[in-house]
Structure formats: structure tokens, C-alpha cells
Amino acid sequence: MLYRTFFMVLGLGLLALAGCAGQGQVIDLNVRALPSDAEMASKAAEAPTVALVPFEDLRADKSRLGTRTHFWGGVTHFNVPAGKVGDVVAQVTADYLKQKGWKAAVAPAAKPADSAQQVMLTGKVQELSANAKSRFMNTEITVKSVIAVHATNPDGSTVRMTLNGAGSQSVFWFCPEDVQDLLNDVLKDSLHKLLTDTKVEGARLRLK
Amino acid sequence: MTRSLRLISVPLCLGLVVALSACAERRITTSVQDQAFVAAPMAKVEPPPRAAEAPAPTISAPPPVEERVPEPPAPPIAKAPPPPVEEARAPEPPKAEPMPAPEAKLEQPAAAAPSAALTDVFFDFDRFTLRNDGQTALDVDYQVIKGASGHKLVIEGHCDERGTVEYNLVLGERRAHAVGRYLENLGVPPSEIQIVSYGKERPFCTDHNYDCWQKNRRAHLVLQ
Numbered sequence: 001m002l003y004r005t006f007f008m009v010l011g012l013g014l015l016a017l018a019g020c021a022g023q024g025q026v027i028d029l030n031v032r033a034l035p036s037d038a039e040m041a042s043k044a045a046e047a048p049t050v051a052l053v054p055f056e057d058l059r060a061d062k063s064r065l066g067t068r069t070h071f072w073g074g075v076t077h078f079n080v081p082a083g084k085v086g087d088v089v090a091q092v093t094a095d096y097l098k099q100k101g102w103k104a105a106v107a108p109a110a111k112p113a114d115s116a117q118q119v120m121l122t123g124k125v126q127e128l129s130a131n132a133k134s135r136f137m138n139t140e141i142t143v144k145s146v147i148a149v150h151a152t153n154p155d156g157s158t159v160r161m162t163l164n165g166a167g168s169q170s171v172f173w174f175c176p177e178d179v180q181d182l183l184n185d186v187l188k189d190s191l192h193k194l195l196t197d198t199k200v201e202g203a204r205l206r207l208k
Numbered sequence: 209m210t211r212s213l214r215l216i217s218v219p220l221c222l223g224l225v226v227a228l229s230a231c232a233e234r235r236i237t238t239s240v241q242d243q244a245f246v247a248a249p250m251a252k253v254e255p256p257p258r259a260a261e262a263p264a265p266t267i268s269a270p271p272p273v274e275e276r277v278p279e280p281p282a283p284p285i286a287k288a289p290p291p292p293v294e295e296a297r298a299p300e301p302p303k304a305e306p307m308p309a310p311e312a313k314l315e316q317p318a319a320a321a322p323s324a325a326l327t328d329v330f331f332d333f334d335r336f337t338l339r340n341d342g343q344t345a346l347d348v349d350y351q352v353i354k355g356a357s358g359h360k361l362v363i364e365g366h367c368d369e370r371g372t373v374e375y376n377l378v379l380g381e382r383r384a385h386a387v388g389r390y391l392e393n394l395g396v397p398p399s400e401i402q403i404v405s406y407g408k409e410r411p412f413c414t415d416h417n418y419d420c421w422q423k424n425r426r427a428h429l430v431l432q
Binding site for chain 1: 239385
């Protein structure tokens with residue numbers, strides 16, 4: 001009796017550790033990258049006005065962000081709500097800049113650029129992926145982002161850079177929030193890098 | 209029996225602890241590449257010819273970058289009858305070169321009356337340098353702008369559909385700036401000029417051919 005109970009518990013435990021088979025469902029990730037409290041403390045003294053145009057999505061596979069392959073077979077897909085990665089990344093960037101004290105907003109591509117007053121920030125999402133591979137008692141999550149940003153100042157000068165971010169995490173109990181958190185942290189670090197490598201001079205963006 | 213169970217349980221628990229300890233492993237790396245700062249572009253705008261001087265098209269004509277210079281557009285597009293202002297402009301001193309783009313007015317019927325008399329300026333592919341026909345058009349436009357004091361001039365930069373959104377937004381802005389600088393040199397106060405770029409987002413012509421692309425590479429002038 002004791003043996004039977006032990007092996008039943010052990011079996012259920014192993015099943016739980018390995019996870020169930022994937023059914024191919026799509027999980028929407030809430031992508032957001034807000035600066036940490038420590039970063040918030042260092043708000044920009046000069047706050048330029050930035051108009052962001054929805055970023056261009058140059059990923060080879062635009063249908064999803066990534067996939068989790070399950071231990072028992074099958075997959076689960078990750079995506080952003082509405083599937084428009086370019087829009088989401090532009091919005092995430094705008095929210096991050098706003099939290100840093102900038103006046104930033106995403107404008108429709110057709111909206112006039114009042115170039116006399118604001119920096120126009122455009123970008124290309126060359127890669128943004130979030131994948132997970134479940135093994136026995138372990139799930140390896142990997143996230144990668146490559147975003148090329150291009151800022152056009154009111155005087156016509158431009159600043160451009162490509163932000164590369166990568167993250168990996170090994171979790172015991174997998175839940176989609178792990179992927180979401182890692183993705184958000186990678187984006188946050190990339191945007192932090194954008195700000196640490198630039199400076200604001202008279203409402204214009206310059207490289208440090 | 210209980211002893212053997214204990215022997216199994218202890219390594220199992222230890223295994224769980226080791227596995228759980230793996231949760232802390234998390235690595236994030238960030239790097240930047242292709243950093244560049246490009247100083248403010250200077251559009252190569254030829255100084256506007258003085259009123260007394262006759263323009264010398266053979267000297268300053270920019271080489272055609274590609275395909276074709278816009279032919280006089282086909283009249284059958286006529287979505288709206290030519291506005292009466294057009295007739296008022298007819299008796300002006302004749303210019304050597306024909307106005308290249310009357311269709312701009314046809315496709316913007318909602319524009320204010322003074323704007324209808326303004327002629328658009330066309331550009332070569334991937335260029336924001338004013339061509340001779342563009343300068344001629346702006347000389348005429350200047351007369352209209354001068355006569356419409358109290359209005360603000362909005363210069364919209366437009367591009368064809370080739371290239372990325374952001375590239376065309378910048379190119380459109382440079383085209384609009386090139387026109388703005390030319391008009392400033394003619395005497396339009398900078399405070400009365402507003403620059404706007406639509407890139408390739410608001411095409412005047414939606415076909416996918418060279419003629420259509422040429423029509424979309426323009427600076428559109430609106431008096432508000």
C-alpha cells in the first residue's frame with residue numbers, strides 16, 4: 001500500500017515536472033519595459049519631445065514571437081496581442097521614454113512631423129523572438145531582440161544604432177510569465193542602452 | 209521496507225533541491241552596434257535666379273538620376289474642373305518651361321482657394337535637390353504666396369512607395385526643407401513656413417509604375 005502511494009505520488013510528480021503535451025495554443029505576452037526604480041532616479045534634465053512612428057517589422061516569421069516545445073511533444077506559441085510587433089515595440093519604447101521624463105508618443109505614420117520641435121524616432125525590428133524548450137524538470141527560455149533605431153533631430157541631423165539584446169533563463173516550474181518577464185527585461189536593457197549611449201543637447205539627440 | 213523508502217526519498221529530495229537551485233540562472237546581455245551620428249543635411253539648393261535674370265537651364269540642369277523626367281501629365285485624370293484661379297494665372301508673363309504638375313490641384317479639391325494656384329515641385333528618384341522645373345514652379349508660386357498674405361504656407365514632402373517608411377519620411381522632410389529654403393531666399397518669411405513630411409504614406413497616385421512614382425515624388429504646397 002505504501003509502495004503504491006509512493007509511486008503514484010512519484011509518477012504524478014514526474015508528470016508535473018515534465019509538463020503536459022502542447023496543444024498548439026497561442027499565448028499573448030504583455031510586452032512592456034518600464035525602467036527600474038534606480039533608473040527612474042536619473043531622469044533626463046533636458047526632455048526632448050519625441051514622435052515615434054510604428055516600427056517596421058523585418059522578422060522573417062511575423063506570425064509569432066516564438067514557440068515552447070513541450071517535453072511530451074507538441075508546442076505552444078507566443079505572440080503579442082494583435083500580432084503587430086512593430087506597433088508594440090514602438091509603444092514599449094514610447095512608454096519607457098515617458099517614464100524617463102521624455103515627452104514621447106507614438107504617432108500614426110501618416111501624421112505630420114512637426115520637425116521644428118520634435119525628434120522623430122523610427123525603428124526596424126530585425127529580430128524579436130522568445131522561445132522555450134522543456135526538458136525533464138527544466139525549461140530553458142531564450143529571448144533575442146535586434147532593433148535598429150533611427151532618430152531624426154529637428155535640425156535634420158540623425159542618430160542611429162542597432163540594439164542587440166539576448167537573455168536566457170532556466171526554470172524549474174515553467175509559466176508563460178517567465179517568458180514575458182525575460183522578454184521585458186531584455187527590451188528594458190536595450191532601451192536603457194539607447195539612453196546611456198546618447199545625450200540630449202538643446203532638444204536634440206546626440207551620441208555620447 | 210521503510211528503510212529502503214528512506215533511501216529512495218533522500219536522493220529524490222536532494223535532486224529536487226538541485227533542480228530548483230537551477231531556477232536562479234538567468235543571463236541578459238545587451239550590446240550596441242552600428243552607432244552613427246550624421247550631421248544636419250544641407251540640401252543642394254541652387255540660389256534662386258533674380259527676377260531680372262533669365263534662368264540658364266542648360267548650365268544648372270541637374271543630371272537626370274534615373275528613368276524619366278515627368279512628362280506633362282495626362283489631362284484625362286480631370287477629377288475636378290480647373291479652378292478659376294488657374295485662368296487668373298494664365299496671363300502672367302510667359303515662362304519658358306511648362307508647368308509640370310497641374311494634377312496636384314486636381315487631386316486636392318478641398319484645398320483653400322489660394323492653394324489651388326500653387327504648383328507642386330517634383331523631384332528625381334532619391335533626390336531632394338530642386339530641378340529647374342521645380343525652381344520655375346516655385347518662382348510662380350512665390351507670386352501667389354506673396355499675394356496671399358496672412359496665410360501660413362505648409363510644405364508637404366512626399367515620396368514614392370519604394371524604400372522604408374522611415375527613410376521616406378526623412379527624404380520627404382528634406383524635400384520640403386529644400387523647397388522651404390528656396391522660398392525663404394525668394395523672400396517668404398521663415399515664420400510663415402511649416403514643414404511636414406508624409407513620406408510614402410499619402411501617395412497622390414496609387415499605381416505601381418514609374419509615371420506614378422514620379423507624381424508621388426513631390427513637395428505639395430498648401431496655404432492655410
